[in-house]
Amino acid sequence: MNTREHRVVIVGAGFGGLFAAKALGKVPARVTVINGTTYHLFEPLLYQVAAGILSEGEVAPPIREILPGRDIRLGWVTDVDVAARTVVVSSPDGRERLVPYDSLVVAAGASNSYFGNERFAEHAPALKNIDDALEVRSRIFHAFEMAELEEDPERRRQWLTFVLVGAGPTGVELAGQIAELAHRALKGQYRRADLASTRVVLVDAVDRVLPAFDQHLSAAARKQLRRLGVEVRLGTRVTDVDAYGVKMETAEGEERIEAYTKFWAAGVAAPALAARIAAATGAPTDRAGRIRVEPDLTVPGHPEIFVVGDMAATGLPGVAQVAMQGGAYAARTIARRLAGKPAGKPFKYFDKGNMATISRFSAVADMGPLHLSGLVGWLGWLGVHLFYLVGFKNKVTTLLHWLISFLGRGRAERISTTQQIHARTALQLVREQVTPGRAEELHR
Incomplete structure (x- = not known):
């Protein structure tokens, strides 16, 4: 009689992985969570870290604190051996380790996409992690400081020009926050640089901001952005990004905006792991590289492998609620199997709507028949995000920081360092110098 404990491996500690792990809390199984960071990221509030409103700790609580007693492994799953039922984990020390599974829940999220123009990343960082x-954050506040030092009017204009590519929630929210920083929060703090002349440009090839929202809410969001002084350039495709500006293609022809500070918020793609799983299982993928799953979120031909959240091509939006519900569904399915119960119903997503803030006291909320904007939408956004934020301590400190930032002009997290600006490049060099071990050697 085989009495070995059922092994569940969860890849990723985002919303999908976290909800799967929590739902497996009382299931008689050994649960291992593998994640590339030591924290769970509350991504909807990440832009507020970039804007100096919240600290990183408030949106990124430690996984071990959220899931006490769980088997937590730091590393990146780079491959899956479906025959041996093991995952290959690349650790921070450069070594590769094998972790066996009986059930596998893949919730590795999505990576940023520059649509094949990876060179843009050097000059226009994205906003996907801490x-x-x-x-x-450092680039934003550094730009204001350099504008204060600059004596040449043209170079000062370039420091006070911010270009954001992508008119989805991240681009809209960050554009609104930069405009608020320049025109309200930092007002009167600089003597030479006229922050009132700050230019914030939001660019996208789509025909409206927040295209996933109701058209009325999209129009309301654009109107509020204009009130904040944000230039909204739609139907505009970015063709090049360099250290000094952005080249764009419009219906009228090519145009260039000179700006030292650019950010990328356009497009996501499945991580490399999705391609590895597809190759190992023969599963089909969509154009973005996401895996086409069965109605129960399993990989075709492999009922022991679940793919949830942004990695699954389900036709559902890439929002936190989809990942949360998918992770919990996968856990319930595993629990039913272990209990010897018949298969449950296919996964069905309950749409709780979309939300995005434009500025303080102004947000849009698309919740089924309810389409809220302005102050009412902002209050709804406030309550929902506070409810889902992990940890009582984080809820309290976040609320205090919101009071300081929204009722006053304070920005509690304004530290800007050269190290933070250049750390990504340094980390990339370190990764290139580390030579991972060969996975097949671990089988010996």
């Missing part, structure tokens, strides 16, 4: 947020 390292990105600290870099973006």
